[in-house]
Amino acid sequence: MNNEEFAQKNTCQLKKVLVTGASGFIGSFLVEGGLERGMQVWLVYVKAAVVPI
Numbered sequence: 001m002n003n004e005e006f007a008q009k010n011t012c013q014l015k016k017v018l019v020t021g022a023s024g025f026i027g028s029f030l031v032e033g034g035l036e037r038g039m040q041v042w043l044v045y046v047k048a049a050v051v052p053i
Helices: 003-009 025-036
Strands: 016-020 040-044
Touching: 016 025, 025 040
Parallel strands: 016 040
Antiparallel strands: none
């Protein structure tokens, strides 16, 4: 079974998803994947502060 067949058999019934850490490495992929599947994606992220050294 390839990825496309798996995705078709296991379609997500969830239409809304909340992603915490959306600006991070894993979170960004979760956001993109949710949007590709037609989900309503809500984001939570922290804007990084620039601290002078």
